[in-house]
Amino acid sequence: PASLCGTWDMISNVNLQGYMIALGISPHLRNIALKLKMKKVIEQRGDQFIIKTTSTFRNYTVSFRVGQEFEEFTRGLDNKNVKSLVKWKGNKMVCEQTGEKKDRGWAHWIEDDKLHLELYCEGEICNQVFKKK
Numbered sequence: 001p002a003s004l005c006g007t008w009d010m011i012s013n014v015n016l017q018g019y020m021i022a023l024g025i026s027p028h029l030r031n032i033a034l035k036l037k038m039k040k041v042i043e044q045r046g047d048q049f050i051i052k053t054t055s056t057f058r059n060y061t062v063s064f065r066v067g068q069e070f071e072e073f074t075r076g077l078d079n080k081n082v083k084s085l086v087k088w089k090g091n092k093m094v095c096e097q098t099g100e101k102k103d104r105g106w107a108h109w110i111e112d113d114k115l116h117l118e119l120y121c122e123g124e125i126c127n128q129v130f131k132k133k
């Protein structure tokens with residue numbers, strides 16, 4: 001599949017609110033998050049991926065190897081411990097985050113030179129699109 005690597009600027013963000021409510025994020029933090037234009041910086045070093053979500057308010061970094069389950073603490077987001085497993089499903093990089101919340105995870109893929117990110121939790125789906133910087 002097309003490489004996810006690079007620096008990406010958010011151009012659309014649909015239903016972040018529903019996703020954050022499903023995660024149990026406080027109204028105060030939700031109001032801040034809704035105003036942010038997030039960036040993604042995705043790097044690959046060997047078989048390790050590093051995905052940085054950055055904003056003027058707070059940053060979130062996760063690193064992993066595809067196919068290797070890891071412990072993730074969603075610091076600064078909903079502050080939960082999950083067991084995460086990333087796999088390729090066709091052209092999509094898909095992560096299942098197992099923990100307190102049901103049906104939680106995300107998928108990244110490239111479509112028309114744009115980075116697409118679907119974030120989901122307990123039936124709420126947020127769709128974000130980023131253009132390459």
Ligand code: RET
Nearest residue numbers: 033051053055058059060062076077106
């Ligand atoms: C920020 C700021 C504080 C509030 C919220 C945030 C959202 C972060 C998200 C991160 C998703 C990261 C993923 C990484 C995959 O590798 C920006 C930390 C709600 C939605 C999917």
